[in-house]
Amino acid sequence: MSYKTILAYFARPDGVQGVMDAALPLAEKFGAHLIGTHVISGVPVTGTIGAQVPPEIIEQYAQHMREDAAAIKVAFSKAIKGAPVQTEWRQPELKVLGADILHLISEQTRCADLVILGQSDAEQRVGELTADIIIAAGRPVIVVPKNGTATNLTGKIVIAWDGSREATRAAFDSLPLLKEAQSVFVVSVQKRGGKDPVTSGCGELALSLARHGAKAEAVVLESSTAAGEALTKYASDNDCDLIVMGCYGHSRLRERLFGGATRHILQNMILPVLMSH
Structure with missing residues (x-):
């Protein structure tokens, strides 16, 4: 048994480096294919929710999501530069706000040997999305703390x-x-x-x-x-x-x-x- 497909999930730009500090050494050690992924949250375009939200708020939200996604992709590309591992970038997008982001994430995690992601904010209920991903993934999940290092997971x-x-x-x-x-x-x-x-x-x-x-x-x-x-x-x-x-x-x-x-x-x-x- 070995890890041959590792999926690194990024929720925010400031969490990319910590996750990659854990993912890259493991991908190299096990000769694994490393997949980086971020889900772009959608904005409401139809229905009752969309009718209640002013267009300028929708556009501001969409712009913020696009900027975050671009920053995450840049940080991932920077982290893998020169690394002796095979990598891949995925960036699926939810078209409607409130759609099931967990379903989209878990579709990818279930085809990986190992999932690595960052710790949720402390004020969130039991880690919220982090805990939900662990439960839904069907695969082992390494959660990297916001503070601290994760460069030696075989110590x-x-x-x-x-x-x-x-x-x-x-x-x-x-x-x-x-x-x-x-x-x-x-x-x-x-x-x-x-x-x-x-x-x-x-x-x-x-x-x-x-x-x-x-x-x-x-x-x-x-x-x-x-x-x-x-x-x-x-x-x-x-x-x-x-x-x-x-x-x-x-x-x-x-x-x-x-x-x-x-x-x-x-x-x-x-x-x-x-x-x-």
Whole structure:
């Protein structure tokens, strides 16, 4: 298993460099075809919405979208100049405001081995589009934080393990990275003083990954804080480069079981996160 098609999605011009810092080294390492994409949001041209919006506002919005799209394409072209990888640029356009941008994005993500995108604004609800893309993509997604670097995704890697199907999918979706990694920590968070049967499974996962060639070890954390906070602190304290974890979307039950780790890490990112749903 390897990553042979990597799709980098750009929402804003100022997020291009961070995403490319992660995408280019991986494309080179795995000999992958790198696709850069940005969806141009449409403006209302017919119907009730269009009738209510003044033409000058529509034109201002359209001009802003065109300027953003042009700036993103320029930044992508600049980033790939001289890079020893095969690249491609895609720029689909939505003709009507409010059309399903997620559908257009997910049509492309599902034909890629790996998707890389930037972190949403902190004020957005659970990362909004970022979380929606992870859920809809059907592929592993690396989310790059707005602040920080993502140039060494095969250094030290933390796998957030809770024994779930989502965590399992994320761990094995990340195998190409794990096999190249300097070290892999399979981390299970246990309430301080508690006994959780899931923690024994992290040792089994570490052994399984080691059979694939990963330098994996199991770590059981006893913590009085929520799982997301404990994982973030462990990754920071150990100078890790990537967190791998399952994404539970909007399921309230799953969020309770995992202590809201998905929500916490999407909103408080300090390093890149690979998520699978």
